[in-house]
Amino acid sequence: MAVDVATAGAGLPTRRGRGPRGRAGHRAAPYVFAAGAAVYLALFTATPLLNGLWLSFTDAKLLDPTGGEFVGGDNYGALLSDPRFYDSLQVTVIYSLATVAGSLLAGTLAAVALNQAFRGRALARAVLTFPWAAPTVAVSLIFVWIFNNDNGILNRLTAAVGLGRHGWLTEPGWALPAVTAVSIWKVFPFVMLVVLAALQTVPQELYESARVDGAGGYVVFRRIVLPHLVPTLRVVALLMTIWSLRRFEIIWLLTQGGPVDATNTVVIDVYREAFVNSDLGLSAATGAIGLVLSGIATVVYFVLERRAARKEAQI
């Protein structure tokens, strides 16, 4: 049945025809809709956040979290004068960059592959989504066994092909790559699913006309697919960066920040100070610096997005 576009909206209130009450209601609508989320955020995010920031200026202990006294910037001073903190920052940045880059690359490649038509595609999609769906604790414990020096399957494989045995989680040179590899394996399906969804929005005609013009696979990807993916990849990169900066379980379960602090990220320090050393004040100060890191990642994202928008406007 054909629809008369000109009359399809008849009966709906129009901006011009709305009375004063309608206009007030219209103005209030966004606030009403946002109120629930705002109250939730105020209660469960802003309040703990502010409490955490306050704690960072106190000497509160885990066994007496409300009994801390104000110590000014002592916790920040102690933190910033401790060389190990800078080591943790360095490990955090390296781990996050490597995890984001690795998961973006693996996720995008997997998405492009799964966007092709082939037999068993549905099964392949399910299998590749598995790491994201699997419980992190179980996965981490399995990887502890995979990396085991004596009985781990990885060392059996490397020994069989003449690459020798390595202390994947016990040698400082191998631990960070091993933890990063597990993290990438765990999170790349998220990138894959998002990119796959974005790929399916690329108009088919663009592929067809490019092929008619004689473009090969690489050129099609570079000139047609990638420009469509860039905005999606930017958002995913922001999310992955924030998640990587605050990732805890995988690192804690595999190495607890060792060996020799080789995998000791800022979040591990936050946990250790709070729950091992019971120093909530120092832990909260470490967390506040972690927050600054997340903030920097967010600002970088917006600067890049602004530049891209400006470029697009010029075109």
Add this chain to the structure above:
Amino acid sequence: MARRLSRLAAATAAAVLALAGCGGGGSGGSGGRPAAEGGELVFANWQWLEPNRGDQIWQAVSAYQRANPKATLKQQAIPRGDYESTLKTQLGARGGPDLLIIPDTFLPELGDSGILEPLDDVLDADRRKALNATNKGGMYKGKQLAYGWEVVNYALFWNTSLLTQAGVRPPTDMPSLVAAAKAIKDRTGQPGFAVRHQIREETPWWIDFANWPYGFGGGWSAGGKLTVDTPENVAAVKAYKQMYDSGAMAVGDDASTFRAKFKQGKLGMMIDNSSALYTMVNGNTTLPSTGVGAAALPFPTPRSSQAGFFVGVNKNAKNKQLAKDWIRWFYGADAQDKAAAALGASVIGTDARPPASFVTANPWVPVFQKQAANSAGAVVAGFESKTPQIRHAVLTEIEKVLVSGEDPATALKRAQQEAEKVAGK
């Protein structure tokens, strides 16, 4: 611009989720209800999770329900690795169990925070008379905050079958320990030796590792000063490194892994405590208790580490009077006999001993019991409340010796400086 700002604010709000907040508060119960009225007692202990032995201990402690039928006992089982952090979170929020097992390394922190109910007046004169010296460890700053639960001692023990297959005799010193481990590895294909050695098991590693400096005549403090970098400790770390580098040690295995291997008969020798050994061999048909040999540590002096555990009452317990009544009951002769039988090779808070049949079935028990005279806890004397920070500083440097080949003397010198810094002295 405004739109951009609002988007920036929205994204920043997402980013702030990275920072977790902490809350606290809530008042504890008065615990004023008389014990005769009964109620529920929540009892925290990681040992509830130990196969077989956990059930035996539970049977011993929950026999209280026969003495006080209105009382019910409920387990709070927390894995050993998360025990202190879980309890600290609960106790800090003025909640937590009524009764709790307290490792000696945890007691100073709980004592300083005033979270434990003083128990000086709980036991009558007869019961106090029956207490042995282990209960001194439950005193903190002049108050009896807890009573002795068990002290577990350390020894070297081995799978006799694997030693026979390898054609080696039980080692008596460091060179023979390394040689025996290598022989087992070479001739049976199984790791020759295992001991904790990773920072990811920091708390128990500290207690286990203390065997080496103690056995070499060293220690962590003396006369109110830290003694991390003494020549004795350096010698101990060198010996430890020699074992680590032998190629015969189960490097990378955490305790649950190498204990599983020993249990399956796939590991030659270990330095571990009596509680761990009993859990591994109890009801084990692959490696029965009689298939295990034990001896004092093969170090220059007879000294060794010990893990001391105490039982205390949460000051904010819901049923504090009932919890105290349980303590009163537990240190009676009958309950102590049952506890001694359940805890096996450990030294408990009174001189009650496991039955003779237990020692016959587990011939290695006397070795551990004899070690009690020469063992000491891993809390740094004079620096009790700073032990966690000192522990981290020292073990981080020892890990550098193991995995990065740092010189032991240099590493311990750095550890001494760092420990002094964190201890504020």
